[in-house]
Amino acid sequence: MAVITIDGVKLNVPDGANVLECALENGIYIPHLCHHKDLNPLGSCRMCVVEMEGQEGAVPSCTLKAEDGMVIRTKSEELKRLRMLALELLLAGHPEDCSTCPKYGNCELQMLIQYIGPKTGRLKMRVKGFKENSANPLIVHDMNRCVLCGRCVRACNELRGVKVLDYRKKGMETYVGTLHDKLLADADCRFCQACAEVCPTGTIRDKLASSEKKKEDYVLPCKAECPAHTEIPRYLRAVRDGDMDEAIAIIREKLPIPRILGYICTQACAKECKRNCLSDPMSIRLIKRYAADKDIEKKWRAKSKQLPDTGKKVCVVGAGPAGLTAAYYLRKQGHAVTIKEAMPTAGGTTAYGIPAYRLPRDIIAEEVKLIEEQGVQIECGTKVEKPAELLKDYDAVLMAVGGTVGVRLGMPGNDLPGVLLNADFLRNCALGKETGMGKHVIVLGGGNVAFDCARSAVRLGAESVHLACLEARDKMTADDEEIEQAQEEGIVVHPAQTFERITGEDHVTGVDFMKVKAFYFDENRRAVIEKEEGSELHIEGDTVIFATGQKPDLNEDSGFKLFRGAWIVVNDNTNDKQTSIPGIFAAGDCVYGTKSVVMAVQSGREAASQIDRYLGGDGDISEQLASGKTPDPWIGVIEGFAGEKAFQPQIDPAEERKDNFRLFDHGICDADICAEAGRCLQCDLRLQIHRPRTWGDYADTKEA
């Protein structure tokens, strides 16, 4: 240890510690620019100069190492003059257009001007004449604004080990760039964006940065888009390192049914994955699936939270994703939880909506078993008719009944024999019951459920299956791979069609369609459909399946205040899920309509937290199951990284899969999984980088 004195304040610091850091950590502000806490000191900007007793002249404090007995002054007229000169020199080559700079308000140089004072105007100003370079994905370079602090160069070389950026010289101007000004991708950039993170000015910028979003949200769009905010880059890194126990622990911190999600999640995360800008997005769902499938030992259980019994009783109505999730966390908070499920087994939509070829039933059973092992009681085959009465036996109730009734569109012929509803069809199919399907099936709808119906119909032996929807092909809500696989299985997809009428006298004989010319919402947010003249299309069929939405099996008799006669009204969709009946909460599809399984999981988590608080708990359902170790900021060089394509899952050919309900997607193989996870840009590493400290953080330090 060394005792050093800065501005009369005695500090105990480690021998050889960075004097500037010592000052900043102890509430003493010294202006600085090229210095950054996470980077090696450089000492080029001379903004952090100080005077040291026993040494003539000013010395930069960032390269000064603490020695016992050092006496340092950070303020004097001479230092002020030198800092002013340093700032003026920096500004001589920096454009004078702060107000149009995207970094306005967040620029460290701008803040230094505020602290040190405006320049005197005695120096020659110049424009460097570089063009802004927007040719790279994710990162913009505007070398005109660069003050050559070298932070990006050090971040790229010394912190990350990627070695893409370096000082270059063109004519008489020094700038930062890639060798031979190659595109970042061609220079093997890893797009970690550490350069943009440490840049004090508007020179290297994140294209996705937005003042309207929280930083964490635009830095980590995958996590932001995931309704449950799963720590995606963290578990991808664990999988890359082959540490599946760590990976599943990270996943399980947010998702109690990870295997189910690993098979069927709609992965909003991947749609926003920044790798979309480079090559293929990360195969996030398949990586999750791999980690969850390999979770044999369940080591995370050792750290799993279970609070002592509170003596409170909760009843959850519905054993779908929302109900199971809420029950699981409520049990962990110490409450006695009973789930009442109308169907013969638990799983809800995952068991009676999603077909078995996408999600094998034993996986649902295993996930449910883990929840039961936590102490949750599940009573199947119990339909709750009068929810309000449950409050007699329970302290709180959660309605998580999902949307189990299909919606029949109002159109001629919609109740002819041969017209089926998605929910009934899929449920009967799952139960192995007679579905009422004929030989020629027409599915109306363009979402994932419509494809579940169409593909199930193929597997049940339909001779022809047509699928038509109002949306244009690129606006269809079903996943692309669903649509493509369906077409491989012989399903004919007709996008952008209006449903004119279902034809037939005493049984369905087909459907009349017309082509949609334009489909939009007018200023009153009413749907407007323009049809193409003479585009009449008739498709023959003996079965029509409506796959145009589902709603909860509820009516006014339930006692709840309902929205549009079916959906349960809660005080606030996110923050207060209590219904019009005090003590009864609601979560999942029965509140907000048909969304996704992961959305229901998050809704269940929120409900659990709120019910816990209602019952006197602290509402904190979070748990740390993973090691929580800090990842290595050094990511090194990987040749051709940016262009790396996604590793493909093994999928059975259409001929082998279309006549049975066996799982046909076998996921990414053992040999490829680590490499696939290794494609992740690790955007989260950027959040480890310390934010700059400016004079504003040191309340009363403004130089007079």
Added chain:
Amino acid sequence: MGAYAKAKELGREAVLEKIDSLGICETGVYREKMTDHLKAAEEAAAKEGEELCLVAALNNADTDCVFLELVKKDPEKIIEGCAIAAIAAGTEKAALVLPEKEEELAASLREKAAPYGVEVRNEFINIRRNACNALIHLAACADLADAFNDCYVPGIYVSVNGGELQKLPEEKKISELADLSEAKAVQVGYRYFTAEECEASLGQLYPANGMIRVLTQKDCIVDDTQKKLHQSRTQSCGKCVFCREGLIQLEFMQTEITAGRGKGEFADLTKEIGEAMCYSTPCSMGQQCAGIALSAMGKFPDEYEAHIKKKSCPAGVCKAFIRIYVDPSDCTGCGDCLDVCPKNCIEGKPKYIHMIDEIDCDRCGKCVEACEEECIHITTGKVPKLPDRLTKVGKFKKKRH
């Protein structure tokens, strides 16, 4: 037995002892006892736990590179000296680093250097990346090789007015090395000195880059300073604020002065920036290159006053202050000047007195050389009355009377 073989046989301790006893110093900008110099580097490396490498190079600030003559003349000697220095520094890693533009020279040395374990590279020395290396000057390598060839003579390497590099005793007066009778100023190392100051010895004024150059009345100190600063700017790596931006400002002011746009406050500003550069930069480039401007403005105020206040260049070098005109009484209207003018700013036709458009003329002087009649003149003073329209040869004087 070669010098390196001898040194190797002696071993590190004996080598250091010999270097010490001969009083061999690091040469170039950082002149100090070689053994101290190497020891300091060793300590720095040990403190950081880094492996020490011996790096022999020119000073970054050196734009004239006269010491390269040593390498060109006797490459083996420099390589051996470098390898001996590595022994003295206690490392097996040695590199000979030449300026970036000397790629051919470096290529020609590689084969010779390999047996000595000396790597040959071209780079501008990054002082931070070499913080844990022993940096020595190329000329010191020559001294070390001499020492183990038993032919070491103390002295300082200089090249006078572009002449051959020679090693002269420290005591030698600068005034004895060159004719200073016509001298306006003398460049010694990275600074200008007055002729009077050159009564001092080589050791006192110490030309760290080996340069001694006499500027006569025909040379303009402002112009010379501007050119030197420009060379430094071209060579500077541009990573440090004070070196990069300071040089730009210093050069700008000299350029302004040569262009007739000089301002009185430039002297103070040059002093403020120049002095700050000396201690605000980590390598010789920033530390030394401001010296040219500081010494020029500090020691030759008359020269600057003439440019800034009197708007004239005493040497007639700065083009902003000279005027070129065609003497109307001698011009034969031959058109030779017209053909060579790159700016097309000479008006005239056969048998008419040619006229130079002063606004477009950039005073390149090509017309002066082209005129066989020797009737185009350069002046720093007043221009006689000239015709204002095309006038027939021989008619101008008559008209005026």
